[in-house]
Amino acid sequence: MKNLRVLLLTCILFPIFAWADPVDSYGSEYQCIEIGRWDIGLALGYGSRSNPLKDYDDIPIYLVPTFAYYGDYWYFDNGNIGYTLVEDEKYTINLTTSFSTDSAFFHRWDPSNIFLTGSNNFEPSALFSETRVTLMGEEQSVPTANELETRHFTYLGGVEAYIYTRIGILNLSLAHDLLNVHQGTEAKLKWLYNLSIEEWKFELALVLDWKSEEVVDYYYAIRPSENAYWSQNYQAESAINTSIELTSHYVLAKHWQLLFLARYTQIADEIVASPLLNKDYTSTFFVGTAYRF
């Protein structure tokens, strides 16, 4: 149902952008980078990322850094390391790494939360101490839970492809846990569209993010040591999150930009069913001023 909403949105947006003036969707300024030179930037402003975990605070955002270095084949881009196997006018194939974004909800200093500051409740909490559930018509007490065990951060490694078309860029990726944390796999299908209107640059993205059962189980399932009842009654399954992102910047001067970032992720029903969550979405926004060195 939720995927359907995204699909409908895509159907509405695709024709609008397809009819727009022809724009080189992969030739815009920030889609190219000088080889052999660090690209460093820092944005200062205000934003927030909502935390779908029960009893966990939202994550405020005041500073956003960006740093990247591209060689002829190797590259480092905001923490991701990659190697380009094939670079063609119409497509690219890379070996690449990526973060486990789910761990960010559990850890204040997760790499996905770099430079986000503020007071947060990121201590594992006793989520189930007051929980009472109705089972077979009878109200039963659920045993008091221990604290949540740590959900570790991990790096994913795999292969990705970019296909460049007149109506945007299609990005497909498949990545597996490299650090043996959950031994799961993630796959992503992303459609990106870049649009430049004078000094305004827009990037719209629609994302389908598949997580294997191992990933969902590691982050969102309840372990027997945490709560015996829920460890039996919530069974993790593979899931697909759907997201829409808008990244926009206005070029003020050679080094200065105004930034507007927004992202909305509809969390899959299979994950929302976890007792750890009390929201079925997570949203992020940021407004600020950026300086590119």
Added chain:
Amino acid sequence: MLNQVLVLLFRLLPIGVLTLSLLSGSAIAADEDEELGSILTLSPEFCITSADENVCELTLVLEWKNEFFRPICILSDYKEMAKWCAESAETHSLTLTISATDDIQFVMIDKETHQTLAGVKLKVTPAAEPKVRRRYRNPWSLF
């Protein structure tokens, strides 16, 4: 067989005539400067612009020799010096400080007859562009 060869030669005849005409034309043009006895030289002849400003700022020296005594003028497509005339026939050089983004053509003419005597060109070449490649991630898409 003979007929076919003759037909082929006949068909190629206009091309041969045209080639000869062009060759003789360029030879005539080369001879013309020598006949006028005028030489105009420029130093330096090339300038590579800086990557940041894309402008050439330098001092040029134009020098000339004329076999026959005659007053001359220098014309150019450089806005700051469209025309300059030597005050005496003893003058054989001109020093210019220029700021250019494009090539500049200098032509020496006879001051009285306006006959073109010789020409030189300053070639302005932009610095090599830095090598770039596609960036695969949006710089600000950290979330």
